[in-house]
Every structure is written in structure tokens, then in C-alpha cells.
Amino acid sequence: MTDIILETRKLTRAFGGLVAVDNVDLEIETGKITAIIGPNGAGKTTLFNLVAGVYRVTSGELNFQGKSIDKMSPVKRTGIGIARTFQHVHLFSNMTALENVMTGQHSRSSYGFLESAFLLPKKFREEERIRLNAMKYLNMVGLGQHVQESALNLPLGQQKLLAIARALATEPKLLLLDEPGAGLNRLEKRDLSDLIRRIREMEITVILVEHDMPLVMGLAEKVIVLDTGKKIAEGTAAQVQKDKKVIAAYLGDEEENL
């Protein structure tokens, strides 16, 4: 019996008449790397947004570590340990790399306006810890030399790593990576899968949405396939690849062509 960190039951999200996520049942095991794949418009990013709290659930259940979170604000979800990255990086271009990661520590520190304005001791204590932690995560993703670089001046590959470092700085239990490999070259992708494995070793559960099949096959212990909002297959990478429904979803219905 394995631990389930995230569980959905008949999770549904509709935008007007369009049902983007349709009665999806998921069980994500703690400490594993799970990949969600599917053709364009399958509802993968919507599913992420539901888990992260950007969208509200239309119907169904959404449980994190056994507790319902579907009424929780995104801010609180960060607090209980859900972090995410974005398909379009969304770095803070007005900050340095270090400051970006330090911002990630926001929910793990508590000093406020008064402590900042009047330089109370609590500020210095926490700021020291924030800086050390941020450096730790920057080093972990291999950006230790680019501390003072403006986030915007980094190449895309490093921007993606920086975004992961920033998400890690929220000290999550569950990390959602939205197409981390998109736009990276082969070397960068190899570094990325190394990094994701190391994140797993930190006992952080990883869910990734990804189009790059070799990357997914090399990493994921479990693959979930979505198509037009529905879950059509689930299993190890090898199982999923042989699944008739999956092949049909990606290549069009083969029987029709025969």
C-alpha cells in the first residue's frame, strides 16, 4: 500500500459549454515522478491550474494528503506544499536570479511591513535564512554563478531552471512542472532530467506535463494520458505506449483508416 499525495474523484472543470477536464480520477503516489501526456487541448494545463488553485473546480473532489483543497486559495495551497512552474516561464524580469529565488521563500518567512520599515532584528534573522536557502536552490539547479544576473538576460534553458529553483524555494511536497522541456536542446534536456531525479531524491513528488516522449519515458514511473479532458490510459511508460486508445488519440482513429 503506497501513500497517495494527490487524489481526484470525478474532477470536472467546464468553461461554459466546453468541458476541459471531464470526470478525471487520479491517484498520484507520494515520492514518485508522474507524467501527464496527451495531445494539444487534452486539458493537461487546466488540470494543473485546478490543482494549483488558479481555476475553481466545477464538480468533483480534489484531495491533497487526504484533505479536500478545492475551496482553498492558491496562496494557501502554496503554504501546504503545492508549487508549480509555468509553460511560459513567468520569471520576474525586474529582479536578479537570486531575488527571484528569494521571492520563492515568501511563504516560508513572515516578517512584514513594520519589521522591514524599521529594520527590526527579526528582519535580519529571516533575511539571512532566506538568502542561504535561495543560494542552496540556485546551486542545486546549477545557476550558482549567475546570482546577480538579471533574470531576463539568461538563456531560455537557464530561465526554466531558475523557475524550477524558484518553485523549489517554496519548499513544496508536490511540484507541478508545466512543460519543463519545451524549447530546450538535447544537453539542456539531459540536465533537466538529472535535476528532476535529484528533486525526487529530496522526497518531493513531481508531476510533469510534457510533450517530449523520450524525456517522459526516461523519467516517469507512471504515465497518465488525457484526451479531450478524459483520462484514457494509465500505467508505466511501456504499457501506455502499446495502448490502443493512446495510439488512436495521437495518430487519429486507425480503424477508420483501414
Add this chain to the structure above:
Amino acid sequence: MARRILKRWRLLLIPVVIAFMALVPFDWFLGQYKYLGTVIGISTIVTVGLCLFMGYTGQVSLGQAAFYGIGMSFSAVLSSVHGLNPWLAMLIAACVTGLVALLLGIILRLKGNYLAMATLAVGFIVWKIAVIDDMGYTGGPDGIRGIPYLSIGSLEFDSQFKRYYLVWGFCLAILLISQNIVNSRIGRALRAVHGSEEAAESLGINVFRFKLKIFVVSAVYASIAGSLFAHHQLHVSPGYFEPIDSVYLVIMAVIGGLASIWGAIFGAATVEILRNEILIHYDKWNMVILGLILMVILILMPEGLFVALKKGYQQEGVFFIPKRIWRLAQNYYSRIKGFRKRKMAQSLAGEPEQ
């Protein structure tokens, strides 16, 4: 070598500026400008609030004069009509302004142009309420007279000379506080809201709450400035916080650099000197000229005049302005002469360059 000397100069710059500002009100120095200096200090306080709200958090306020006006009017009414201690009046005014900003905070759900329009409306509403004055409080367009001076113990700020230091004391305190806020977890959260609201939310930053808090802070700054003005001028009227004054404040913030705390002094000084010393002789052209300056700054140096000067100095040294003008002149000269055309023709024809 030269660079090292320049660096030392830069270290000297700060005490020189402080000494200069401390000596302004003395008659043997720039005594005749101590009124102007005081006004610059007051405007700087409002501008800093605007920089926090606009430059760091990335919002827009075209109604900041409203909060300035609320602080000014409450201070004036409470201390003159009700005879309250001016400091207490100032505190109450700041609290009331903060509360008003908190209640108006709902408009912060709006973004960009819509927020600009909503804040503009706030400016008009507050000004109009003060002008119409149904309840006979603010004295209508004539305003209120008989406001007492501020005083600490037996020290009464009854001369221009003393008030200059009072205002700049407040101003420096507020600049330092703002500087501290910017260089902290809070400052990072504010900049994160500016950078990407989605990402900020995903990191556990409550975007709306931070917008609201900084809006209240900027309103309280404006209120303090308004109170200082009331006890400085001893006469207040809605004419001092017309909606157009909000635009002046935005111009100050832009000239100083929206994302620059210390630039606020520079921005406030530039606009106040232009308004009070130079443009006063060309009354009709006042706003036209300021508008043109604003346009030029937004096109050529969107990060603000102060920041642009600082960067230019860092890149090319003290004489960067003549250097750049010289380059610009050379560029134009060569264009007029058709120099480039000939050069291109030569290279196309394969002739060796001179």
C-alpha cells in the same frame, strides 16, 4: 587611476548633497529659496508613495492629490476649528486617509487603464466634495484660515527657516522607511506583483492584499505631506489639490524614475522649480511645457531622468552628456552630408575605403 578618483568623488557626493540641502535656508546661501525648498520636500513625500505604488508594484494612480487633500483638510479643520493639537490632528488625518484608501481598495481589482480611470475619478470626487462643501466643513473654494503652527514643546515652527528642517526631517525619515521596505521580503513581493501576478500568486504572495497595503501606505504618505502643507501654509483650499495636481505628481515620479526611491527628490525638485520659478512667467504654457517634457522623458528614458543620468554617468563618466551630444551631432552631420550614402556606394562598387 581616473576611475578611482571618480569613485571617491561618488562617495563624497552624498555628504555634499546633504550639506547643500542643509545649508539652503541660510540667507548667505540660498535663503530666498527656502519656501521652494519646503514645497519640494512636501512633494517628495507624496512622490515616494507614488513610486512605491506605481514603480515597484506596477499599478497606476492618477488621484494621489485626493489623499494629499484629505490629509490637508482634516488637519486644517481639526486643528483650527476644533482646536486640536496639530500633531494629533495630523495623526487622525493620516488614519482617516488610510481608512479611505482601504475602503477604496476595491478599485485595485481593476487593471491598467481601468485602474487609471478609477483613481482619476477618486481625485475628482474628493476635490468636488471639498469645493461644494455641503456640510460647511472645508470652507468651500475659499478654504480654511487660522491654522496653527506645529510645535515641539516650546519650539514652535513659526518661521520658514525652521519649517524647512521640519519638512525635510519628515521627508528623510519617509525616504529611509521606503528604502527599507523596498529592500526586504515585502519589496520583493511588491516587485513580484509587478513582474507577474500569476507567478506571484503561485509563490504564496497574496497579490490583492499587497496592492491594497501599498495603496494605503502611499495614501498615508500623501496625507502626512498634506498635513505638513496645512501647517506650513496656514491656509488651505481645494485649489491646492485639484485633479491636475495628481498629474503633476505623476510627472515628478516619472522624472525621478518610477522605480527609484531617491529619484523622488530629483523629480519633485525638477517639477517644483519649473513650476514655481520658470513656468510661472509663462502661465498659459505651464502645462504644455511640462507635458512636452513628460513626453520626451517617456520616449527617450522610460526609466526616468534621474536613473538615466545615473546610468549614463556609470557608463561614460562625468562628461557623458557632452559626449553624447557630440556623437549625436556627428551623426546628424554625416547624414546631412550624405556621407553614408557615398560610403555605401563605394563599398558596393568594390572601391577601397579611405
